[in-house]
Amino acid sequence: MRPTIIRRDTSARRERILALLRQQGSVQIPALAEHFGVSTQTLRNDLNFLDARGVCTRSPGGALLRIGVQTPTEDAIEIKRQLYAAEKARIGRAGAALIAPGDSVLLDSGTTTLQVARHIRSGESLAVVTNDIGVMNELASRESIQLIFLGGILRRVNMSFYGLQTEQALRDLHVDKLFLAADGFHIEKGITTHFEPEALLNRVMCQIATEIIVVADSSKFGRLCLHKILEPRAITRVITDAGIPDEARAALSDAGVQLQIAT
Numbered sequence: 001m002r003p004t005i006i007r008r009d010t011s012a013r014r015e016r017i018l019a020l021l022r023q024q025g026s027v028q029i030p031a032l033a034e035h036f037g038v039s040t041q042t043l044r045n046d047l048n049f050l051d052a053r054g055v056c057t058r059s060p061g062g063a064l065l066r067i068g069v070q071t072p073t074e075d076a077i078e079i080k081r082q083l084y085a086a087e088k089a090r091i092g093r094a095g096a097a098l099i100a101p102g103d104s105v106l107l108d109s110g111t112t113t114l115q116v117a118r119h120i121r122s123g124e125s126l127a128v129v130t131n132d133i134g135v136m137n138e139l140a141s142r143e144s145i146q147l148i149f150l151g152g153i154l155r156r157v158n159m160s161f162y163g164l165q166t167e168q169a170l171r172d173l174h175v176d177k178l179f180l181a182a183d184g185f186h187i188e189k190g191i192t193t194h195f196e197p198e199a200l201l202n203r204v205m206c207q208i209a210t211e212i213i214v215v216a217d218s219s220k221f222g223r224l225c226l227h228k229i230l231e232p233r234a235i236t237r238v239i240t241d242a243g244i245p246d247e248a249r250a251a252l253s254d255a256g257v258q259l260q261i262a263t
Contacts (some may be wrong), residue, residue: 105126
């Protein structure tokens with residue numbers, strides 16, 4: 001279990017460095033070393049990581065926040081459920097309509113994927129894999145669905161499981177369709193999320209799926225979070241609402257990604 005602890009600590013430290021960048025506009029390695037109690041080389045790696053993801057610019061001995069890049073913080077699940085609720089319901093209905101009898105489906109954690117689960121047709125015979133407690137609770141009473149729940153380490157901020165145990169369970173599976181949530185959808189930087197172990201888990205999800213369907217309301221477009229999941233052109237389809245920016249529509253078309261507007 002030691003690698004999981006290391007990954008978690010690294011991810012948490014980088015999130016805190018990003019918070020300092022947003023507060024101060026810049027950071028210096030000596031001050032960070034004193035603050036976090038880690039080596040200057042570790043912090044150089046952290047700042048290089050953030051620089052490569054376009055959220056800061058390296059400077060001698062530190063880094064500057066890159067102007068004009070949105071790096072939002074993660075909302076609690078109670079807040080997420082209230083944001084863009086009508087759009088998420090329409091997206092969920094459109095996603096569920098793509099599920100055919102007998103399909104194997106993987107539902108990522110998230111309030112939009114929960115809407116996909118809620119709109120799966122009654123009596124539909126299929127297999128559903130998930131790491132999300134809300135999705136599990138939604139589908140647990142549906143006897144026609146073979147429900148496979150992935151364990152691991154509980155992340156309370158979104159009530160889902162992650163970690164090496166979760167990843168290993170997924171590697172033994174294959175699914176027809178993955179419904180992938182996104183905290184950020186940046187056309188140049190890709191699909192991103194706030195939490196590094198979650199990004200690692202999402203990459204495994206993508207590897208075992210024939211189709212990758214991103215379900216995201218239009219507020220996610222143009223947002224950039226810390227950890228990249230995959231490039232936009234690797235996606236099969238995006239389901240969103242009519243508020244998606246025109247430049248995002250054009251870029252998805254250029255990348256050969258199917259765009260579906262939920263109505």
